[in-house]
Amino acid sequence: MTTWLTRLVPNPQSHQAQRDLTGPGTGIGLHHRVMKLFPDNLGPDPRAKLGVLFRLEDTPRGPHLLIQSQHEPTLDRLPEHYATLTTRPLDALLDALQPGRTLHYRCVASPVRKPGAETRRLYQLPPVVALSGTAADEWWLRQTQTAGLTPTTHHSTPLDTIRGQQPDKHGHRNHNRIRHARTRFDGTATITDPARLRHTILNGIGRAKAYGCGLLSITPAQDTA
Template sequence: MYLSRVPVNPLSHAFRRDYSDVHDMHRTLMARFPEAPQDVPAREHQRLLWRLEGQGRELVMYVQSREHPNWGSLPEGYLGGRALVRSLQPVLSAVTDKAEFNFRLTANPTRSVLPPPNGQKRPRGTRRPIHDPELQVQWLIRQGERHGFALLESSTGDPDVVALPRHPVVGYKEAPPNGSGRSRLKITVSSVTFDGRLRVTDPEAFRAALQSGIGRAKAYGCGLLSLAPARRVG
């Protein structure tokens, strides 16, 4: 596994296209890697996760992948500096039982909303974004129970984490063909960035989450969990 730090040029026409259409961003990133084997979903094979940080002219893309990327093949002018790639193995090796880390995670917290009863035995729910910060933290706590970590407590006894909302991103992809021809399906992703401290409770499950990501919308800038040596947040 590899983690790349990719400075991008916000004045690049190709980057502005991707910035306005998160599906195009996903395709641009996937094109930096060898093709996946037949009948294997490309993103899942590559375990591609990414996150865009910064503002104005200081934008950086963090990209995690199974294989080493070829950032030199990006469109001319896309890079805003030298792309750095390092192995994720030292981070994975540092994951031990009860190890503590500072973390950052941009995620897409959602909940399932059931439709009104219509006589079906098992009505399917619709995924809706969670906007309330307290409920977002509760969502993250549940993710920790599934993925082998627990949030540490602050001096007040509350979870030592802050949840910062991000502007929703949109994208467009081909919808399944119908009788009237092809159409484009709009994608809207609401996300939040969590910064805080955690303790590992199940190293195997936690390593799997580091490599595969957490939550939904992983193709669209969500799910990448970044770690640093633990220190108190505020």
């Protein structure tokens, strides 16, 4: 099955696009927009079934949206003049993963820990605790090792927390409030396990994948000089 990487460039004249790309609820609104690029009636979790992951990227030309999927997206169901799409297959990149190869990586993730019941009771903690600073960096280093990578450099940048009401399948807000802290991780790493890395790229890292977290992007280091 082909894996696709799509760059969605919003039209600066589209009020709908600009509204989707700004504010603390950006990740929630973009989930609905992104899923509009794919077929309906795919079961209870179409995002996971189609392997859809996305990330909002700041560029000199304004925000762009990177979307990874195992179904080629189409503009047909987006508002007129909303954006342009450029899509390419990732298969050659994934097939070229080899042990010892050095990569540049980027991932926006939601680092958390889940304390045990006794720890939660003792310190009155919630079931899921967002991590930041050194704790988030340590979380990321564990994730990269699980993903078949050995980091050689890394840099973390705190991002705005995603907040808002979770949309239903029709894009309408319900009463379930969500909150996901985010950190962007950039750096270089060496591949130790290509199979694990491929699995991680296809499935994402951590929580909040429906809201713009978890997409791991890689580029061979020698190609980005």
